[in-house]
Amino acid sequence: MCNQREITGDAVNFHCERRVLFQDCDAAKIVFYPRYMEMLDDVVEDWLREIGVWGYPLANGDSDCNRPQLTKAEIDFQHPSQLGDNLQFALTLQKVDEYRIWLLASVSCHDESRLKVKLELASAARGEQIGRSALPHAMYQSLVAQFAATKP
Template identity: 40%
Template sequence: MTFHWQRKVRFRDCDPAGIVFYPRYFEMMNDLVETFFDDAIGWSFGAMHGEDGVGVPMGQIEARFTAPSRLGDMLDWRLTLSRIGGATADLVMVAEGAGARRLRATGTLVCVDVAAMKSCRWPDRIRPRLTEYLEESET
């Protein structure tokens, strides 16, 4: 299954050339991951970091930017998981606007105990929800 999310490019996202300043895409990807966990997995960052004492920092990320995005563009984001390990999950994130791919990124989330700052296994109640977004084909 694929998680879908839309985000409009705001003035704050753009550089003087009028296109999205590339670090802003990484902020958008963080918003995508947070929204994915909240809306699709049912595990908000508030509950995750608060009562569960768990975090999901990005351990690795790589992005390929293929076309610029401009102020006012509506970006259609897709997120899928390509692998789920004991304490990690590899994901693929794609943003498109007006039918054209803007970027494709791959990354690895690491499930960590926030008190110890060490990796920990995905909680038993969360792993089955993650597997619903596991796809073998490339997004």
């Protein structure tokens, strides 16, 4: 989760900060690369919650909720991050359809790019193959409406 109180953005652009913790690092105090994926998953969840289209199925009583799951990531690691760094995360919604969400994510620290990631999320209903069921209708409609509002 983003551990800075200031979260800014909208459905198309989202920004937050997170400090690199001891748990994120290897013995050399450098971020262990798989931890970036966990951090990005937290940022995506914060973004969906911030725009009002996210809730845990068990928390809201909807056990049939189709949660978007990370299904694909193309990662370009550029510079290592270290214990104590304040990382700035930026998400940009690239595209959305009834089954998938495509995002571009970047992570930086003091204006130095640490990594860039193309993310693909797909719907995951209980008992079904990922990407075979539609995103929750309200989520899809909200993302489409907010995405369209940013286009000329």
